[in-house]
Amino acid sequence: MNKDILWTADELIEATGGAVTQPFEARGLSIDTRTLQAGDLFIALVGEGRDGHAFAADALKQGAAGAMVHDDVARSGPLLRVDDTLAGLTRLGGYARYRFGGKLAAVTGSVGKTTTKEMLRTALSAFGRTHAAVASYNNHWGVPLTLARTPRDAEFCVAEIGMNHAGEIAPLSRLARPHVAIVTAVAAAHIGYLGSIEAIADEKASIVQGLEPNGIAILPADSPQLPRLRAAASGAIVMTFGADASADVRLVHDEQDADGSLIHVDIFGHTASLRLNAPGRHMVMNVLAALAGVAALGLDPSRAVAALEDFVPLAGRGSRRQIGVGSGSVLLLDESYNGNGASMRAALEVLRLQPVKRRIAVLGDMLELGEAGVAEHAGLADAVAASVDCLFTCGPLMRNLFDAVPEAIRGFHAANAAALAPIVAKALRGGDAVLVKGSLGSGMKRVIDAIRAADNSTHTIAGAG
Numbered sequence: 122m123n124k125d126i127l128w129t130a131d132e133l134i135e136a137t138g139g140a141v142t143q144p145f146e147a148r149g150l151s152i153d154t155r156t157l158q159a160g161d162l163f164i165a166l167v168g169e170g171r172d173g174h175a176f177a178a179d180a181l182k183q184g185a186a187g188a189m190v191h192d193d194v195a196r197s198g199p200l201l202r203v204d205d206t207l208a209g210l211t212r213l214g215g216y217a218r219y220r221f222g223g224k225l226a227a228v229t230g231s232v233g234k235t236t237t238k239e240m241l242r243t244a245l246s247a248f249g250r251t252h253a254a255v256a257s258y259n260n261h262w263g264v265p266l267t268l269a270r271t272p273r274d275a276e277f278c279v280a281e282i283g284m285n286h287a288g289e290i291a292p293l294s295r296l297a298r299p300h301v302a303i304v305t306a307v308a309a310a311h312i313g314y315l316g317s318i319e320a321i322a323d324e325k326a327s328i329v330q331g332l333e334p335n336g337i338a339i340l341p342a343d344s345p346q347l348p349r350l351r352a353a354a355s356g357a358i359v360m361t362f363g364a365d366a367s368a369d370v371r372l373v374h375d376e377q378d379a380d381g382s383l384i385h386v387d388i389f390g391h392t393a394s395l396r397l398n399a400p401g402r403h404m405v406m407n408v409l410a411a412l413a414g415v416a417a418l419g420l421d422p423s424r425a426v427a428a429l430e431d432f433v434p435l436a437g438r439g440s441r442r443q444i445g446v447g448s449g450s451v452l453l454l455d456e457s458y459n460g461n462g463a464s465m466r467a468a469l470e471v472l473r474l475q476p477v478k479r480r481i482a483v484l485g486d487m488l489e490l491g492e493a494g495v496a497e498h499a500g501l502a503d504a505v506a507a508s509v510d511c512l513f514t515c516g517p518l519m520r521n522l523f524d525a526v527p528e529a530i531r532g533f534h535a536a537n538a539a540a541l542a543p544i545v546a547k548a549l550r551g552g553d554a555v556l557v558k559g560s561l562g563s564g565m566k567r568v569i570d571a572i573r574a575a576d577n578s579t580h581t582i583a584g585a586g
């Protein structure tokens with residue numbers, strides 16, 4: 122078997138129960154013609170407002186090996202016809218998981234999933250070929266897609282499992298059947314749908330329902346929800362990580378600076394030191410979780426530690442960039458991908474660590490908080506006052522924060538990110554550090570784009586931007 126062939130025609134038919142119009146084999150899987158590679162099987166998923174069937178003909182024109190469809194499409198050609206393309210993708214995921222002979226780690230949690238997943242990718246790559254989810258692919262199509270893309274010769278697979286609503290994690294975990302399941306943290310994200318922090322903890326803990334026999338659950342030792350998580354994981358072997366004295370992977374000491382931290386960690390009695398080039402205590406917690414995952418897979422933590430020294434924050438999740446403004450430069454902290462109370466506090470703390478003349482925060486609404494929304498926003502006032510010299514906000518919920526901070530640090534409040542973006546870009550001066558953050562749906566990327574458009578230098582540094 123050529124290991125570069127991801128799916129043979131026979132496997133596609135066997136896995137999905139569908140029929141092919143002519144035999145073909147796929148080297149990869151695509152659900153989006155904008156990122157399609159020649160040789161991919163294009164899967165025509167039906168999304169909100171968009172139906173992939175409309176792109177099937179284009180996909181074939183672009184060199185797709187075939188297209189998985191459930192409706193008639195204009196063009197004939199190498200098609201895999203199934204009853205339902207989402208169910209077909211899910212079956213591919215399940216089949217690929219049975220085919221996979223390596224070890225699978227799954228990551229869930231209220232914050233830090235993608236970062237921890239990428240840290241695990243970095244760490245596990247030191248031991249063997251590692252496949253991991255793209256970006257934040259963590260939902261009912263993202264998890265099966267990750268599984269179905271697992272190369273034949275992969276030794277490790279890292280999946281991210283997320284949720285918006287109760288009941289979403291367990292079935293995805295049962296599909297992924299992890300050997301190691303990590304809960305990074307429990308915080309008030311999506312609390313509007315879940316109702317309480319306890320309900321969020323229960324939902325995160327349900328990842329253990331998919332664990333393989335003798336699988337290991339990795340839980341956050343510092344979380345007030347640990348007892349609840351433990352109770353839910355009672356059928357599994359449990360390992361913990363954190364600063365608490367009881368943690369199996371324990372932070373002994375850390376020194377934070379503007380660019381990262383120096384960490385001393387005790388991993389089941391084995392001590393190690395690590396320079397992490399991603400600032401903030403939250404990054405330390407993510408790296409502990411990743412190291413716990415490595416240890417749970419029976420691998421040598423010291424090799425993982427060495428690999429993790431190369432880790433840098435991801436785009437939209439703490440990536441850093443210098444922007445030329447006037448004759449000076451502005452440090453841009455791009456946190457535009459995600460916003461909730463826990464991640465806001467983590468990012469504000471990183472801003473506080475920056476040795477600059479003026480610290481600016483540009484914050485957009487944190488969504489999906491339901492009734493807790495107003496209090497969660499206003500409740501950030503102390504953290505903002507401790508870290509920020511000038512606050513810009515946008516959105517109806519952030520108005521509550523803007524009004525709650527001392528007048529001296531109020532910059533400007535706008536209705537939305539589009540209105541705020543040019544105002545922020547104009548306000549920046551050399552020697553500033555500017556943090557941009559909000560829920561993805563608040564569109565804070567517009568502010569990032571406006572700041573980057575104002576960049577008068579061609580020189581960029583530090584991080585994937």
Ligand SMILES: Nc1ncnc2c1ncn2[C@@H]1O[C@H](COP(=O)(O)OP(=O)(O)OP(=O)(O)O)[C@@H](O)[C@H]1O
Nearest residue numbers: 231232233234235236257403438459463464467468
């Ligand atoms: N352990 C942590 N504790 C608190 N905040 C964190 C932690 N890790 C990351 N963050 C913050 O959360 C943001 C999002 O990080 P990341 O993308 O890793 O999380 P995620 O759980 O994958 O999010 P999503 O639910 O959007 O997929 C980061 O930009 C950072 O501000």
Ligand SMILES: [Mg+2]
Nearest residue numbers: 234235256257
């Ligand atoms: Mg994510």
